[in-house]
Amino acid sequence: MSSILFIALPLLFGFATPILNKFGKNAVVYTSTFMQTFLLYLAFTLLSSTTATIEIISIAPPLGISFVQNEISLFFVALFTLLMTLFSLYYIGHRKTNAYKNETKFFILLNMLLASSIGLVLSSDIFNIYVFFEIAGISSYILSAYTKSSSALEAGLKYLITGAIASVFLVFAITLIYLHIGSLNLAVISQGFETLPFNIKLLISILLLVGFGFKVEIFPLNFWVVDVYQGSTSLINALFSGIVVKAYLFVFFHIVYLFLPSGEFSIFLVYLGALSMLVAEIAGLRQTNLKRLFAYSSLGQVALIFTAFAMQNADAVQAALFIAFAHSIAKFIIFLSITSIQKEHSSFEIETLKELNSPFIRAIMLIAMLSLLGIPLFAGFIGKLLILKSLAVSSLIGVVVIIIVASLIEAVYYFKLAGFMFTKSEKKEKLKIDFSQKLVFSILAFLLIVIGVAPFLISGFLRESATVMLDNSAYILTLIGGN
């Protein structure tokens, strides 16, 4: 069993679509779903027998391309394949009523997105990371503009321009790294980065921060995010918020930990994350559009994960993984329910929730919102508790205060939404939800509750992943051996 399948199979699927199309209209959809289920199974078999291994492609590192699979990368691979499988299952129900026009292309893009997100997580070579960074970008731009309405195209254009600027900065950072260290391999760069002069180190760090800053949606480089979320369909927003951002966040901090193991800039990143969270939540307070509101909430939560990762110690990284897990699942529920609501209600104003006649969707959305808020017995709680605890241990009381204030502001608009959902007013006719969609929602909500009630089910594994992520010497040993 090898990790290359996670990237090769989804990409191969793209080439296989002309043949699959000959077998009828549904062949592409079902094959894609089946393949994703297989990848999910593969991810879980690899998870159960985790030893850090390296997948070499024709030439051994540091010269060749290689993928590293260890606890932390497999955690993200399993999360992404799980979410993508559930997304496909949801889409099977969704397409009965309003399918996309050109489904074949849609599924090629979905699988490109999956392959590149997994590639970002597994790559151990900075140029490979750049290539997957661009593939994930390109498929996101097209998915965002997919419906070709004027607002979708505007979202696509904004996304594309910011993404192109980000990639210029990333290439600049990579060229400087190669000029000074002479290698693209993360392990070799990690060994050489310490000895660089401070000016060069600072320049490379700033370029990397700007390049990734656009993608990890950090203030002040996140001006485009909300428009993109509003312009794209909410079905696609689930992928952006659940999968793509998480891949960029992981790879950014993977690079930060490898290049700056002593944490020179970590305090700056902690404050940057906390500030982003506060700004996002304050801006979210006065939104009346559902998609825009949840885009701001997504920015806030991503900034919280950013803060936790920036702390650069095992407790905080464990907390970051908890929040990332809970946030991906909760945002999937939220954006997929908005897609379901959209069938009956064409508007995205928050008042439409008053007319929502579906106890199932209401319950599911409430669970997701409570988890995002960090109420006990839901998965979001344990992550927030851990991050606040580790901030307090590092005596960063200012950041604790900022996060608590931001969470309170978030609570205000979630309770406003919940209020709208449970107001008695004229209801529209009952919303019909397909069986496969009900299954998807139930699995996601079940995960949130089970992890919330019994966090010990995954906390040991996440703890181990966090230590693996911070352990540079083990990573270098896996990658280039002990020289």
Place this chain on the structure above:
Amino acid sequence: MFEYLNQAESIKNIVTIGSMVLLFIGLFGLLTQKHFIKIFISIAIMETAIFLFFIGNIFNKNFTAPIINDGFKNVAIMNDPIPHAMILTAIVIGMAVLALGVSFAIEYYKLTGNTEIDKMNEMRH
């Protein structure tokens, strides 16, 4: 008179200064221009500046092309092939992104008649 221009060090300096000037021309265009196509051209100029900077700094004019053939197998005096492969990939990716961007801009223009980035207001603020 222009002997010094032919020395490896001065070539590198000229390339570095020139490409940084080009980078800032691109950045200036990006920040001042409003038309979609002009923005894409600015991004293309910035990308080109970085490619030029990299290749100009890594290239050694006394070394040979990195091709192993029957007569010539001395790897020690060959140029490093990795930057060339890398920049070639980056050029292809950059061009693909810009082509996609132009196609979005054309579709958007057909629907709205708008070509300027600060007049994009489909979304409420």
